[in-house]
Amino acid sequence: MTEPTGADRDAATARDAEAVSKFVESFAAQLVEAGMQRMPARVFAALLSSDSGAMTSVELGEQLRISPAAVSGAVRYLAQQHMVSREREPGSRRERYRVHSNQWYEAITNREAVVKRWEYALREGVDSLGGDTPAGRRLAETLAFFEFIETEIARMMDRWRVHREQHFGKD
Amino acid sequence: MTEPTGADRDAATARDAEAVSKFVESFAAQLVEAGMQRMPARVFAALLSSDSGAMTSVELGEQLRISPAAVSGAVRYLAQQHMVSREREPGSRRERYRVHSNQWYEAITNREAVVKRWEYALREGVDSLGGDTPAGRRLAETLAFFEFIETEIARMMDRWRVHREQHFGKD
DNA sequence: CCTTAACTTCACAAATTTGTGAAAGAAGCG
DNA sequence: CGCTTCTTTCACAAATTTGTGAAGTTAAGG
Numbered sequence: 593m594t595e596p597t598g599a600d601r602d603a604a605t606a607r608d609a610e611a612v613s614k615f616v617e618s619f620a621a622q623l624v625e626a627g628m629q630r631m632p633a634r635v636f637a638a639l640l641s642s643d644s645g646a647m648t649s650v651e652l653g654e655q656l657r658i659s660p661a662a663v664s665g666a667v668r669y670l671a672q673q674h675m676v677s678r679e680r681e682p683g684s685r686r687e688r689y690r691v692h693s694n695q696w697y698e699a700i701t702n703r704e705a706v707v708k709r710w711e712y713a714l715r716e717g718v719d720s721l722g723g724d725t726p727a728g729r730r731l732a733e734t735l736a737f738f739e740f741i742e743t744e745i746a747r748m749m750d751r752w753r754v755h756r757e758q759h760f761g762k763d
Numbered sequence: 764m765t766e767p768t769g770a771d772r773d774a775a776t777a778r779d780a781e782a783v784s785k786f787v788e789s790f791a792a793q794l795v796e797a798g799m800q801r802m803p804a805r806v807f808a809a810l811l812s813s814d815s816g817a818m819t820s821v822e823l824g825e826q827l828r829i830s831p832a833a834v835s836g837a838v839r840y841l842a843q844q845h846m847v848s849r850e851r852e853p854g855s856r857r858e859r860y861r862v863h864s865n866q867w868y869e870a871i872t873n874r875e876a877v878v879k880r881w882e883y884a885l886r887e888g889v890d891s892l893g894g895d896t897p898a899g900r901r902l903a904e905t906l907a908f909f910e911f912i913e914t915e916i917a918r919m920m921d922r923w924r925v926h927r928e929q930h931f932g933k934d
Numbered sequence: 935c936c937t938t939a940a941c942t943t944c945a946c947a948a949a950t951t952t953g954t955g956a957a958a959g960a961a962g963c964g
Numbered sequence: 965c966g967c968t969t970c971t972t973t974c975a976c977a978a979a980t981t982t983g984t985g986a987a988g989t990t991a992a993g994g
Binding site: 619 | 778779782783785786789790792793794796797798811812813814815816864868872874877880881884885887888891892896897898901902904905907908911912915916919922923926927930931
């Protein structure tokens with residue numbers, strides 16, 4: 593063997609596999625409880641708790657004890673949600689999956705597409721029930737709430753970026 | 764029959780059952796897509812688009828064509844999530860389920876319990892991986908993000924209450 | 935080009951979730 | 965108190981979801 597099996601074995605960054613696994617499973621469990629699918633949740637937690645913030649398909653399969661097919665499905669989902677990005681390490685056919693902290697903060701707050709569809713459905717509702725009926729007014733107010741939320745969240749993320757830079761630097 | 768079957772049949776507030784149902788199903792579908800269970804989503808949408816903002820178990824069962832058991836399960840879930848409240852109309856064993864707009868705006872943004880558990884898991888992770896490791900630092904920053912979000916959302920809801928009062932009055 | 939390593943797709947079995955009918959449990963009203 | 969009406973609980977069948985092995989596809993490197 594010319595290279596160590598699995599992840600980085602450098603003494604300075606040696607990982608306590610047990611501790612990592614414990615975190616991965618408990619954080620993933622919380623994500624699942626919040627509605628995320630199991631495999632994406634586990635893969636995401638694994639990436640989040642890796643030192644480099646990136647892992648290959650094989651590494652993920654080994655750590656989580658899941659098949660390549662499961663890894664594939666999970667990362668496809670995560671990539672679609674913009675919570676993870678794929679990288680090709682040059683001169684290899686291995687793919688690397690990376691969690692960019694910034695990126696996933698945006699992804700988790702940016703339910704923009706979801707909210708837009710809610711707003712669309714609500715507008716349809718207001719139209720067809722009539723803005724002058726009690727129900728129509730309730731829907732209209734709900735719509736206003738989401739519109740409000742949408743702009744507020746954008747501003748909140750602006751403030752976060754400032755806050756983050758102050759506390760953690762640009763990185 | 765001394766009272767009309769189903770909901771209010773007063774001409775002024777006559778509901779186009781078809782239109783209501785269309786909205787209910789399409790809005791519910793969006794909620795489902797966002798991770799909500801089907802029955803709670805449908806029940807919630809039905810309440811939201813009712814003129815009075817409240818319906819009995821029987822009315823819900825009729826409109827949605829579901830069994831009493833399904834209604835029961837759905838409203839239990841919605842009540843737990845504080846998206847709906849139960850009322851007993853005095854002098855009847857009928858229960859009424861009501862959506863208070865205010866209440867459900869809070870419920871939807873107030874993922875407090877969820878976020879708290881995420882934060883707890885992240886703190887555990889930082890502790891066990893060590894705040895001086897790259898992974899530990901990533902988890903710590905993620906934790907900071909959620910703490911930030913938590914206070915910001917509380918303020919956002921304060922602003923919403925003001926905004927709402929200006930645009931829709933106290934009601 | 936051919937080989938081979940890596941990822942993806944697909945069909946399917948297992949596990950989980952969902953909604954129902956039936957029975958049991960409350961609570962008003964006589 | 966017991967009847968009646970409404971709601972909840974429970975066991976189960978149906979439907980859906982999940983993760984796998986195996987076959988298929990892609991692309992690097994000879």
